[in-house]
Amino acid sequence: MLREFMDPNFFVQELEDINRKLVKGAEILSTISDVEVEPTPKELVFEEDKMRLYHYLPGEALTCPTPILICYALVNRQYMMDLQSDRSLIRNLLGQGLDIYIIDWGYPDHGDLYVTMEDYTDVYLNDCVDFVRERSGCEKINLLGVCQGGTFTLIYSALYPEKIRNLITMVTPVDFHTTDGLLNVWSQYMDIDNMVDTMGIIPGEFMNVGFLMLKPFQLMVDKYVGLMDNLDDPATVANFVRMEKWIFDSPAQAGEAYRKFLKDLYQENKLVKGELTIGDRRVDLKRITMPLLNIYATEDHLVPPASSIPINDLVGSEDKTLYSFPGGHIGIYVSSRSQKELAPAVSQFLIERCPEGRDGNQVCGMPARSLADAQGEKMKAAPKAAKPAAKKAAGSGAGKKPAGKAKAAAKPAKKAARKK
Amino acid sequence: MPEKTDTWPDMWKRWQETQADMFKGWMDAWTRVAGGWGQGGEGVERSVPDAMDFYRRWAEYVQEMMGKFSVPAEGIGPEAFMRMFQTADVYSQLYAMWLEMFEAYRKAAGEGGEYDFEAVSKVLEKWSEQYREIVQKVFAPALPSQLQWIAELYDGEIPLLASGLLMRLWAPWYEYGRRMADQGMKMEKLSPEAAVGVYEGWRKAYEESFGRLLRAPAMGYYREAAEKLRYTVDSLAEFNIMLSEFYAQLQAAGTRSFQKLQEKLAAMQVEGKAQPMSFRDLYRMWWETSEELYIELFRTEEFSKLQGQLVDKGMQFRRDFQAYVEEATKELPFPNRSEMDHLYKIVDKLKREVRTLKKELKELRGATGEG
Numbered sequence: 001m002l003r004e005f006m007d008p009n010f011f012v013q014e015l016e017d018i019n020r021k022l023v024k025g026a027e028i029l030s031t032i033s034d035v036e037v038e039p040t041p042k043e044l045v046f047e048e049d050k051m052r053l054y055h056y057l058p059g060e061a062l063t064c065p066t067p068i069l070i071c072y073a074l075v076n077r078q079y080m081m082d083l084q085s086d087r088s089l090i091r092n093l094l095g096q097g098l099d100i101y102i103i104d105w106g107y108p109d110h111g112d113l114y115v116t117m118e119d120y121t122d123v124y125l126n127d128c129v130d131f132v133r134e135r136s137g138c139e140k141i142n143l144l145g146v147c148q149g150g151t152f153t154l155i156y157s158a159l160y161p162e163k164i165r166n167l168i169t170m171v172t173p174v175d176f177h178t179t180d181g182l183l184n185v186w187s188q189y190m191d192i193d194n195m196v197d198t199m200g201i202i203p204g205e206f207m208n209v210g211f212l213m214l215k216p217f218q219l220m221v222d223k224y225v226g227l228m229d230n231l232d233d234p235a236t237v238a239n240f241v242r243m244e245k246w247i248f249d250s251p252a253q254a255g256e257a258y259r260k261f262l263k264d265l266y267q268e269n270k271l272v273k274g275e276l277t278i279g280d281r282r283v284d285l286k287r288i289t290m291p292l293l294n295i296y297a298t299e300d301h302l303v304p305p306a307s308s309i310p311i312n313d314l315v316g317s318e319d320k321t322l323y324s325f326p327g328g329h330i331g332i333y334v335s336s337r338s339q340k341e342l343a344p345a346v347s348q349f350l351i352e353r354c355p356e357g358r359d360g361n362q363v364c365g366m367p368a369r370s371l372a373d374a375q376g377e378k379m380k381a382a383p384k385a386a387k388p389a390a391k392k393a394a395g396s397g398a399g400k401k402p403a404g405k406a407k408a409a410a411k412p413a414k415k416a417a418r419k420k
Numbered sequence: 421m422p423e424k425t426d427t428w429p430d431m432w433k434r435w436q437e438t439q440a441d442m443f444k445g446w447m448d449a450w451t452r453v454a455g456g457w458g459q460g461g462e463g464v465e466r467s468v469p470d471a472m473d474f475y476r477r478w479a480e481y482v483q484e485m486m487g488k489f490s491v492p493a494e495g496i497g498p499e500a501f502m503r504m505f506q507t508a509d510v511y512s513q514l515y516a517m518w519l520e521m522f523e524a525y526r527k528a529a530g531e532g533g534e535y536d537f538e539a540v541s542k543v544l545e546k547w548s549e550q551y552r553e554i555v556q557k558v559f560a561p562a563l564p565s566q567l568q569w570i571a572e573l574y575d576g577e578i579p580l581l582a583s584g585l586l587m588r589l590w591a592p593w594y595e596y597g598r599r600m601a602d603q604g605m606k607m608e609k610l611s612p613e614a615a616v617g618v619y620e621g622w623r624k625a626y627e628e629s630f631g632r633l634l635r636a637p638a639m640g641y642y643r644e645a646a647e648k649l650r651y652t653v654d655s656l657a658e659f660n661i662m663l664s665e666f667y668a669q670l671q672a673a674g675t676r677s678f679q680k681l682q683e684k685l686a687a688m689q690v691e692g693k694a695q696p697m698s699f700r701d702l703y704r705m706w707w708e709t710s711e712e713l714y715i716e717l718f719r720t721e722e723f724s725k726l727q728g729q730l731v732d733k734g735m736q737f738r739r740d741f742q743a744y745v746e747e748a749t750k751e752l753p754f755p756n757r758s759e760m761d762h763l764y765k766i767v768d769k770l771k772r773e774v775r776t777l778k779k780e781l782k783e784l785r786g787a788t789g790e791g
Contacts, residue, residue, distance in 0.1 A: 014698070049771075113761060114768040123775070182718050189721075189728035191735075198735040200761065216714050217707040225703070 018228065025231030035242040038079035040091050042102070046131045049115075050106030051124045053131060056094055063097030063347065064354035066165055067136045070102040071125060071156075073148035074257070075207060077249050078102055080333050081146070084242055087334045092343030098350065101132050103149075108254040113200045115254035117261060118279050121156050129156070129163050140165035140290075142350055147171050147303060147329070151265065154311065155278060158287045166353050167317075168293045168346060171300055171329055173307040174285075174314060177269045180304035182214050187266040196255040204250025214301050243334070272314065286316035293349045295323040295332070295342070302329040321349065520550075589633065592625035623661040631657070648744035655737040662733045666726055669717065677713035681706055 046053040070090075072078035081102070082090040093100055103125070108115065132141050143164050145153030150172025157164045178184055195202065212219050230236035270276035276283040292315055296308035305324075312320050323345060325332050332338055524543045599621055634654035638647040684705065717723050746756040755763075 010698075110757075110760060111764050111767065113764050179719075182715070185719060186724050186727060189724040191728065191732055194732055194735050198739050200757075213718065215711065217711040222704075222707050 021228060021231040025228075025237065028231070028234050028237045029241075032238060032241055035238055035245060037084065037242060037245065038082040039085045040082045040088060040094065045101070045135070046128065048124060048127055050108060050112065051128075052104040052106065053128050054102050054104060056090060056100040056102070058099050059094040059097060061097055062099055064142075064351050065099065065136070066138050066140070066142055066350075066354055067099040067101055067132050068093075068142040068144055068168075068350065069128060069132050070100065071128075071143065071145045071149040071153050072103060072105070073146055073150075074105050074108075074120070074251065074253055075148055075204075077246065077251070078104055078146075080246055080330070083246060083334055084239070087239075087339065089333050089338065089343060092339060093347060096343050096347030096351075098347055099136070101128070103128055105251065107251045108201055109252065110200055112254040114256055116256045120257055121152055121159070121278055125152060125156050126160065129160070133163060138165075139163075142166045142168070144168040144170065144346070145172055147173070148261070151261075151271070154285060154288065154315075155271070155276070155283050157290065158283045158285050159278060159281060161287050161289060164290050165355075166291045166293070166350055167288065168295070168349070169308070169311055170295045171297050171303045171308060171332060172294070172311065173265075173303045175269065175272050175307050175310045176266045177272070178304055178306040180306045181302065183210065183302065184266065184304075184307070186210070187262060190262070192259055192262045192267070196259045200255050202253040202255065202258050204252050207253065208248060208250050211302070243330075272310065285311075285314040288315040289317050291319040291321075291349075291353050292317045293321045293323060293346065295325055295345075297325050297327050297329055297332045299327055299331070300329045319353070589629045592628040596621045596625040622664070623658075626657060626661060645744065645747045648740065648747045652737065652740040652744045655733070655740045659730075659733040659737045662726075662730045666730050669723060669726060670714070673714050673717040674710065677706075677710040680713060681709045684709065 040056055042054040042056045044052055045055045070078070070081065072081070082088045085091060090100060090102070105120075105124075129141060129143070133139065140163055143153045143157060143166070145151070145168070147170070150169040151174065153167060153169060154172065154174060157167050176184055176187075199206070227237070227240050230240075264270045264276055268275070271283060271285065274282070274284055292312065294308065294311045296303070296305050298305060300308075309322065312322050325338070325342065327335050327337065332342065524546070631654060634650045634657075638644075638650060640646070742757060746758060749756065
């Protein structure tokens, strides 16, 4: 029996409460024109076609001079890792003394119809890795891949193990034939060629329909009903709108890359079978011998644990760690638990495997520059923080170029590398 | 001895009597018609043929009378009246035929709330026969000799073919309607599974009828665009049918989840756990139960296949629509998607070449110590 029907006072009270929140909520929503995302200062240091590489301004003291390059998924935007100042894995990692670069893949359009998975790994990712290596003077850098970006980093590390010191994968799918995830089940019945041949690029909105269907009531009903409870709290409303912006800020997928990712991985599971080829090279995960930290989320509905956990068995690394985070695919970045636990775990893993150590005065074996100098140069090179990544990406020029402001910072690193 | 002919006064008297009879009969007939329409049912059936009969008698009489009065000359006189009234007869016969058809169809299609497929088939067959007869007896004599071929054309196979085409287009829908009516009588309450069957039947009927027609080749000056438009309409219909099936599956899960919710509440009652709950608690129980049932559905092979088919149909529509839009707008001063994609391909190829050349140049410079 509904309490409302048994107790009229309760009913009236609840009705009044809801109305009060609605009015207050309407007032709050009317004052929010937009929400700021990715608040942590960063500079654009390199760009190629629509891809951009950003460098976060380092914190007070670097604990490991080997930079870490973050490779996010092509689906949705990388600012999930820096959604807001109090929910930011990036900020927490910087606070742990790490030097961080992040790739922004941009918004593919019809001009990117023919961009392939080879382009993403062999060209864009490889050029970013080379740029960071050259800029930092490090022969090897740390690579952190997120979700689909994690799969890219696995492929990349297998193809270019000589460039990677440590590999971190977060909520990364590798075994696509698990039936724990609905995406894995559904993809078996999709005619990918038909989709790509028809649409050219796969619209983000099209992808979002699938993602919403993974938890239809939670994501399309209860989430908004739940907002009602806190509609009178400006901070909660702003957080909600920020997350809503991220969820629906969905880039399209370049057709050819999407075709290969879905057919070769989701449908044929070639990476696990050792049959995936990039260009004319076979991807052998056993060639990944660098230390590995594999982080998965126990409640992940997009990349189920059964898809991520096998990474540790498939790679050739002897030093490998499996890290289980209690939460979901998104919660791993924004939950309060994540803010406390995840960054320390990542930084600890890296610092322990940092050849220069916490107090080293060399930057990746380059004697000419101290950590402090390197930091000073970087700060000088980019006095202003980059604004949040503009939605209108650069045109699809053929050239790759260091971004203007970053050149000053890039040059000394180059000289240092030559001295070496 | 010369034949005795009517004198003018006799004729005038007969004319007046006939007019009086005719007026009375006319009024009687219309009184019955008006009464019949008011009452509906058999009143109409009886009174309309009365009026038709009366009209025919009147036409014959006027034709006879005017024939006697007129000057016998070629092209005018009795022959002209005969043609006039033959033309009028065309309408009356056609009207009679459609009236009969309408009545037969009403009985075949509507009586007892059920379609009678056999009866409708017979109606169409009969219509085609009657049509041929009318063309042969009514139209043909009225046409000049140079145009007799038209009558021969329509007196031949065309009515049969037309009725055959109609039968082919309508038959699947009659069959579908009959099946649905049968199912409807057996269903005591809404069954989601039955709803899925409804859409399956709908698709079958569509594919066997209008689907065929829309896929037939177009002809004429606007052939290309017309054909593409027809394909677009066809694929949109196909997509909507599949979408309906998809929604039916979702609706089925919704119904099951509501039943499950009721079972949960009943179980709580039985176990004595039925404490007064807030609307919020009930709401939570509802969405969590629903989510569980929907995910259960989403995991099935059947649903995954259906979803894949839905996407395929959507892609087909999108391709057809794009082809139509490009065809219909090809003379407008802007490039279409296909043309742009062709350019993108060239740009992509050039970008790759530039990239390779730059790399080679860099390596060459490195080898020679330049730069």
